[in-house]
Amino acid sequence: MKRKTPSCLLSILIGLAFLAGTLLSGTNPARAAGETAVVAGTSVNVRNGPGTSYGVIARANLGDQLTVLDQSTDWYNVSLSNGGQGWIAGWLVDIQQPKAAAAGAGLVAVLNGNDINVRGGPGTSYGVITQGGSGDRFPVLESTGDWVKIQLNSGTGWVAGWLVSLETAQPAASQPAADEPTPSAVGSVGSGAKVAVVSGSVVNVRSGPGTSNAVVGTVTQGNSLQVLSQSSDWLQVSLPTGGNGWVAGWLVALKDVVSEPVQPATGQTDDSEVSRGGDRSDDSRDSDDDNDSNDSDTGRVLSMNVQNTASDQTTFTIRTDTPVSYNSFFLSNPDRLVVDIQGVAPGELPQTKEVSSKTVSKVRSGHFQKNPDVTRLVFELCSGVQSEVSLSGSNKTLIVDTYIPKLDGAYKNKIIVLDPGHGGPDPGAIGPGGTQEKTVTLDIAKRVSKLLEAQEAKVVMARSADTDVSLAARTDIANKNKADIFVSIHINAHTDPSIGGTTSYIHSGNGSSGEASRLQESDKLARSIQTEMVKSLGLRDIGVKQANFAVLRTSNMPAVLLELAFISNQAEEKLLQTDSFKNKAAEAIVKGIGTYFMQKKTA
Incomplete structure (x- = not known):
């Protein structure tokens, strides 16, 4: 006669087996709760188990957003659009937390001139739907290239970014939740302030201190970002766009902000320079100019020098009275290079500078954002032109090289x-x-x-x-x-x-x-x-x-x-x-x- 296993013992054995199976599978429901897997591959297999040995039951396409149900090592169990579920490789998706406030929230666009056109879309090819005057203020909804979408009294419209100033609304202070790490302040402006200089090639900026938080943007090598606070190995920084986010401390180098006295410019400028002091030497500067530059807390662009070093190359040297960082990007139809200089106002740079070289037709400038200050330069490029932007060791001189590449011999034996x-x-x-x-x-x-x-x-x-x-x-x-x-x-x-x-x-x-x-x-x-x-x-x-x-x-x-x-x-x-x-x-x-x-x- 067979001996029966007592029912209580059988329950314990089943429970232990289930627990062992869960531990061995490596699942982590708590880790995955509330997350979304955004597909990063063109066409990604969804399988019936956590590994390539399992069969393919569906395909997910680039950009698909799938609710995460569970996790096993590098694989995620996700909900599918047909009501079923499956497993997807973690290295082919971007795991995101629920997104915070929409882009543009808390920003106000202030018009910088009279009779400024508000258009139906981001470009001069769109029709004018209304006009605004100097000082008019509109909530910012989003931005595309160098155009800003604003909220009108009735409906929405777009204005050229170089014709407005963006101001950041001051948010009310909030207390961190009891179970969240409390960020510690890192210095303060003017007293032990820190900047984080990006050392990685392209570094993710996240919504919180950790890789489990959503990516809200990227910064590139050499960008200098003001540090706001720190949590463990993560730094909260001010972004070139005016918001803030978190970067990994091991991908940046921390530096102290050293206040340097503003030195007056020396010598005379040539006809191609646009300067706060015009073409006057230091001796001719009056006391009002000196007081203006020394007493103001706002950094400024001092000058922009244009030099045609060759028939197919034009170099722009932009000097500032304080260390800066920058962000640059390219726009097409027509070709434009946009350079945002963080930390300075335009000074007395003209809104338009005619260049008429073989690489650049003109340069437009504007006070793109205030609090913090961002000066935007838009270089209107000729066809086939390449560009390089760099910053001097003192971070006070920005060099913009534009050139027509000579490709003869570039490919040989590669x-x-x-x-x-x-x-x-x-x-x-x-x-x-x-x-x-x-x-x-x-x-x-x-x-x-x-x-x-x-x-x-x-x-x-x-x-x-x-x-x-x-x-x-x-x-x-x-x-x-x-x-x-x-x-x-x-x-x-x-x-x-x-x-x-x-x-x-x-x-x-x-x-x-x-x-x-x-x-x-x-x-x-x-x-x-x-x-x-x-x-x-x-x-x-x-x-x-x-x-x-x-x-x-x-x-x-x-x-x-x-x-x-x-x-x-x-x-x-x-x-x-x-x-x-x-x-x-x-x-x-x-x-x-x-x-x-x-x-x-x-x-």
């Missing part, structure tokens, strides 16, 4: 690995008209290869036919050939067919100092190619993004992944079927690569 995305049984994304991503990427890669070889580059194709090549094998090819760069070519897709545009990706990094140099070069390469693609293809500029894509993570050299257009967008799918578009894409990629190599050659 080893370039081209990786046409997908292939074989993997078609990649498929457009509404049936176009397959794998076919387009291979076609464009072959066109790129032909152009590069004509410039004496050594091209290696990760695949040259409709074959199945693993992700690891693609980067093995690049690593074994000791490639100078790795370029992966893809076509984007989204569940929303109205979304379109051009994007470039670099690896998000692992935080190690050894990878910083490679990421910095990858960023330079991506920005060179992205600039040319946006100019040539004429699609929406989504910018340079970071992701943990396998081909970017496992390559040893500067590596980029290009998303040329959205195959899910019917209009862009039709473009992808034309020789004209594919030729333009190939030529833009080649020109971007050449610009990158030429910058390295002349650095």
Whole structure:
């Protein structure tokens, strides 16, 4: 006769087995509660368990937002749109907390002139819906490029950012929750104040102190950010946009803010300089000027010198009376370089400076934001012009170089690995008209290869036919050939067919100092190619993004992944079927690569 197990003992054994299973699986429901997984890959597999050994039950597209139910090591259990659930790889999603206040909240746009047009959209091509006068104040809703969307008495409108000043409303102080770490103040302005100088290539700014908090923006190497407070290894900083956020302390260098006496400018300026003191020497400055510069707490731009160093190069030297940081970005249609100088007012810079060189037609300036001060410079570029922005060691002189690149010899003997995305049984994304991503990427890669070889580059194709090549094998090819760069070519897709545009990706990094140099070069390469693609293809500029894509993570050299257009967008799918578009894409990629190599050659 068999002995029965007592029911209480059986319950205990079942409970222990369940607990052991939970511990071994590594799930963490509390960790994942309330989070959203935003898909960072073009088309990502959803599986029926936490690992690649489990079967694929669905696909998620770039930008899809999935509610997180559970976590097991590097995998997340998520809710699907069809009511079911599945598992997705953690390195292919961005985990976000519920977002805080909308962008623009707490900002007010103050008009700086009379009869300023308010338009129906962000650009002069949009119709005028009303006008405003000097001193008129409007709540800011959002911004696009150098245009600001404002709330009107009835409806909304857009104004040019260089014609308004942005003021930050002072929020009421709030107490931290009892279970939250209390940030400690780090110095104060004028007394032991600190700035964080970004040492990483591209560093995420988060909504709170920790990687579990949502990414609210990025800062780049060399940016100087005022430190507001500290929590453990994380620093709360003022952002170039006027808000604030948190950065990892190991990705910045802390420096004391040293008050320096303002030295009067010496010598005389030439006709191409715009200065607070005009062309007067120090001896001719009256007491009012001295009192104005010494007693004011607001930093100012002192001068902007324009120098044509060559027929195809123009250099701008902007001097300030206090250390500054800056942020720069490129706008197309027409081509413009925008430079925001943080910490200073424009002084007496003119709103428009005619240049009429071969690289720049004019420069516009404005007091883009107050409290803190931001001076915005907009350089209207001629066709085919590249630009570089740098800051002197004292952080008081900003150099803006604009030039037409000479690409002769830039490609010679360079080893370039081209990786046409997908292939074989993997078609990649498929457009509404049936176009397959794998076919387009291979076609464009072959066109790129032909152009590069004509410039004496050594091209290696990760695949040259409709074959199945693993992700690891693609980067093995690049690593074994000791490639100078790795370029992966893809076509984007989204569940929303109205979304379109051009994007470039670099690896998000692992935080190690050894990878910083490679990421910095990858960023330079991506920005060179992205600039040319946006100019040539004429699609929406989504910018340079970071992701943990396998081909970017496992390559040893500067590596980029290009998303040329959205195959899910019917209009862009039709473009992808034309020789004209594919030729333009190939030529833009080649020109971007050449610009990158030429910058390295002349650095």
